[in-house]
Amino acid sequence: MRHVDNDMTVDNDMTAGGDMTAGIDGADDDPCLLPWAPDDGDDKFHEECGVFGIFGAADAAAHTALGLHALQHRGQEASGIVACDGGRFNMHRALGHVGANFSTPDVIQRLRGAAAIGHNRYSTSGETMLRNVQPLFADLAFGGIALAHNGNLTNALALRQGLVDRGAIFQSTMDTEVVVHLIATSQRKTLVERLIDGLTKVEGAYAFVALTDDALIGARDPHGVRPLCIGRLWGTSGEATILASETCALDIIGAEYVRDVEPGEVVVITEAGIASIKPFQPVQNRFCIFEYIYFARPDSWVDRKSVYEVRKAIGAELARESGVDADVIVPVPDSGVPAALGYAEQADIQFGLGIIRNHYVGRTFIEPTDQIRHLGVKLKHNANAAILAGKRVVLVDDSIVRGTTSMKIVEMVREAGAAEVHMRIASPPTTHSCFYGVDTPERSKLLAARHSVEDMRRLIRADSLSFVSLDGLYRAMGRTERNPERPAYCDACFTGDYPVRLTDFDATDRTGPVRSISRLAADRG
Numbered sequence: 001m002r003h004v005d006n007d008m009t010v011d012n013d014m015t016a017g018g019d020m021t022a023g024i025d026g027a028d029d030d031p032c033l034l035p036w037a038p039d040d041g042d043d044k045f046h047e048e049c050g051v052f053g054i055f056g057a058a059d060a061a062a063h064t065a066l067g068l069h070a071l072q073h074r075g076q077e078a079s080g081i082v083a084c085d086g087g088r089f090n091m092h093r094a095l096g097h098v099g100a101n102f103s104t105p106d107v108i109q110r111l112r113g114a115a116a117i118g119h120n121r122y123s124t125s126g127e128t129m130l131r132n133v134q135p136l137f138a139d140l141a142f143g144g145i146a147l148a149h150n151g152n153l154t155n156a157l158a159l160r161q162g163l164v165d166r167g168a169i170f171q172s173t174m175d176t177e178v179v180v181h182l183i184a185t186s187q188r189k190t191l192v193e194r195l196i197d198g199l200t201k202v203e204g205a206y207a208f209v210a211l212t213d214d215a216l217i218g219a220r221d222p223h224g225v226r227p228l229c230i231g232r233l234w235g236t237s238g239e240a241t242i243l244a245s246e247t248c249a250l251d252i253i254g255a256e257y258v259r260d261v262e263p264g265e266v267v268v269i270t271e272a273g274i275a276s277i278k279p280f281q282p283v284q285n286r287f288c289i290f291e292y293i294y295f296a297r298p299d300s301w302v303d304r305k306s307v308y309e310v311r312k313a314i315g316a317e318l319a320r321e322s323g324v325d326a327d328v329i330v331p332v333p334d335s336g337v338p339a340a341l342g343y344a345e346q347a348d349i350q351f352g353l354g355i356i357r358n359h360y361v362g363r364t365f366i367e368p369t370d371q372i373r374h375l376g377v378k379l380k381h382n383a384n385a386a387i388l389a390g391k392r393v394v395l396v397d398d399s400i401v402r403g404t405t406s407m408k409i410v411e412m413v414r415e416a417g418a419a420e421v422h423m424r425i426a427s428p429p430t431t432h433s434c435f436y437g438v439d440t441p442e443r444s445k446l447l448a449a450r451h452s453v454e455d456m457r458r459l460i461r462a463d464s465l466s467f468v469s470l471d472g473l474y475r476a477m478g479r480t481e482r483n484p485e486r487p488a489y490c491d492a493c494f495t496g497d498y499p500v501r502l503t504d505f506d507a508t509d510r511t512g513p514v515r516s517i518s519r520l521a522a523d524r525g
């Protein structure tokens with residue numbers, strides 16, 4: 001029997017509340033705006049997870065903590081690391097940021113081993129319970145396995161019900177646990193064969209990292225919707241191999257980017273090297289295009305494309321498609337900065353930091369009284385009147401989700417004295433929800449799902465509003481235009497063209513909440 005040291009702690013309460021649209025003119029008369037006022041002024045899609053794994057490093061857990069720190073933007077609510085020293089698995093999982101969870105030497109020292117995997121999780125507060133924090137560990141008859149996952153399995157509930165009917169007992173409401181049970185019940189011989197057997201039964205978008213007592217395993221779904229890259233590090237103990245959601249997690253430990261795990265590929269990393277297995281029928285690649293627009297860090301490279309350069313190219317496309325006479329191009333920080341730079345260069349108009357972001361406002365900030373609740377977005381952003389007063393301003397942001405932040409930013413820029421405010425968005429209108437591992441509002445709460453561009457312009461009170469076209473977005477990716485027969489990316493949140501079946505959601509007649517898998521599982525036991 002293998003042994004796992006399981007050290008789980010709860011560090012803080014992540015709940016926050018507050019109606020941030022209170023006092024905003026225009027919100028009151030639009031029945032579509034008020035009901036979904038965000039509670040933290042952060043009106044964005046959110047990537048739900050980041051994963052990291054390393055094999056062959058003497059201090060694997062410390063490297064993993066650093067990698068997770070670089071991936072903190074992909075999930076801020078919980079993190080965990082499992083390390084393996086050959087026979088023993090050591091685990092620490094906790095709610096809160098990586099820096100808070102893995103900064104003390106005693107925690108890292110307890111995570112002994114030359115191989116480790118780690119996970120950052122983003123989730124709504126109701127689902128942020130410690131038993132849902134990854135990696136998961138299972139001590140099976142044929143070997144221990146730890147598993148961490150970025151993405152969402154769209155048939156997890158159907159599979160789970162089948163497993164429960166056959167006697168399986170689930171510890172969490174995570175779709176990842178379904179894979180653990182599929183491994184446990186597989187009739188195949190080796191752990192790797194059992195994992196692959198399990199993956200052939202799941203649908204959805206996933207990038208898995210798994211750890212056994214002699215291997216680090218990585219896997220991407222056949223369409224390659226979620227990212228996973230391979231890196232290499234030379235250290236005093238020799239060469240280590242790394243798996244990570246983004247290349248910025250390689251940079252932080254001085255590792256070299258080797259390549260991406262290919263769509264549908266399973267890589268098995270052992271003392272013997274990297275073995276590549278392609279167990280699935282090849283299908284069209286459909287990588288998440290929103291990674292380039294917003295999720296990934298701008299210093300990351302995905303599929304050998306610089307995220308920063310792609311964002312600048314989208315800004316240039318915006319300027320070509322919907323340029324307007326203006327005096328200054330202003331990004332909505334931080335995510336609008338590269339696109340605004342690209343717009344400014346293309347339009348040959350001055351770039352200026354007309355909005356300053358306060359980086360010290362976290363999700364846990366709770367406004368103490370009703371009197372100051374109306375401060376709203378100014379807690380996070382403030383207008384820089386020196387740049388804005390008397391100017392015709394083009395504001396550049398990456399996306400509009402509910403529209404609440406855009407509305408407040410436009411109002412703030414006007415109050416700072418701008419003569420005109422033109423909004424330019426570096427993505428097409430977000431009309432559909434994501435089912436592939438991204439925290440997203442229900443479709444009815446997406447501004448673009450219910451309003452024309454002109455209606456949205458009126459609601460956010462801009463002088464003009466334009467989004468980059470879908471073909472313009474593809475051009476910025478170095479393509480010609482979108483081929484509707486074989487789109488090169490997943491762009492479902494702009495088109496509704498979902499590359500992977502939505503089995504569980506369809507079973508609810510598409511009436512359930514978007515992130516319904518774990519919630520339905522919890523409801524139905």
Ligand code: SF4
Pocket residue numbers: 045225288289290291433434435436438490491492493494
């Ligand atoms: S629906 Fe949008 S956010 Fe979700 S995977 Fe597809 S492109 Fe990415």
